[in-house]
Amino acid sequence: MIDECLVAEFRIDGDDCPLARATTRVPVTIEANAPQLRADGNVLLHFSGPADDRLSAVLDEDESIRYLHVTHTDGGYTYRCLAKHPCVVHELVDVGFLVESMEYSNGGATMRGAVVGNEVLRGVMEKAAQTVGIQLQRVYPLRTDDESAIGRAWDLTPAQEESLHVAYEMGYFDLPRTITAADVAEELGISKSAFLERLRRAQRSLFGVLFG
Structure with a gap:
């Protein structure tokens, strides 16, 4: 049994992701759930942002996004849609990175998740080195309290x-x-x-x- 689980936080810049592109045009912060890659290659996106209609308009104009659905709440908007191509985060998921949350701003993303043991972390870091603009910001043991x-x-x-x-x-x-x-x-x-x-x-x- 492996009893060591590590929390890792990465910063992604240069990924051709629709949410990253949107934050280069609209100065907002988007909080996203882990993207879900479907068997047909499309990606299910579920995310939220401030009540800014400019973001909705930019996303609606993006040809890589389909079936954009927006829910209005008191504090902001919640979005669901399909994206036509996977983001770079899926390359890390394939080698053992368990995404918990993602935050997009200024054309990039900060993603936080877990890896089980140092061996998996090394594999994730090796894969990150082969992709565009991914930097490890911090890593620490998962709390057990x-x-x-x-x-x-x-x-x-x-x-x-x-x-x-x-x-x-x-x-x-x-x-x-x-x-x-x-x-x-x-x-x-x-x-x-x-x-x-x-x-x-x-x-x-x-x-x-x-x-x-």
Whole structure:
């Protein structure tokens, strides 16, 4: 039995993915579930973004996207569609990378997931070196304490859970507040707007669970 599971985070730049292309034209952050590759080569995409009609228009114009469906919510839009070709992330999935979440911004993507053991991690890194613009940002052992279930219990993505945890530890929710959103964003290594977007979506998920 292998008892070591590692969490790895990669940054992808240069991938010809419709979501990456969309964020080069519209300055938004897109949070996506792991893309699902179908037997016919098409990819099922399920993702969300802010309530910005420019994003919907850009995606609708993209010839590589079919059957775009948009659901309007109080805090933003949720999208489902088919993409005509697989993204580079599937090459990592084929060698053992288990994608948990993806975040697109500024024409690239940050993806977070797990690998089982160092041998699989080496295989993923070798495959990443053969693809376009993939860099390992960090890797660390998967937590085994009770905190690992927080995201699942409250319907949070790993990125949202991390943002809430770091913000809380830094005192962002203290009164009076002495830590700014920019301070937390810098600690996370993301933009202020990306942190605030994660925070808003995490709050929506938490309130959704609390109030049904």
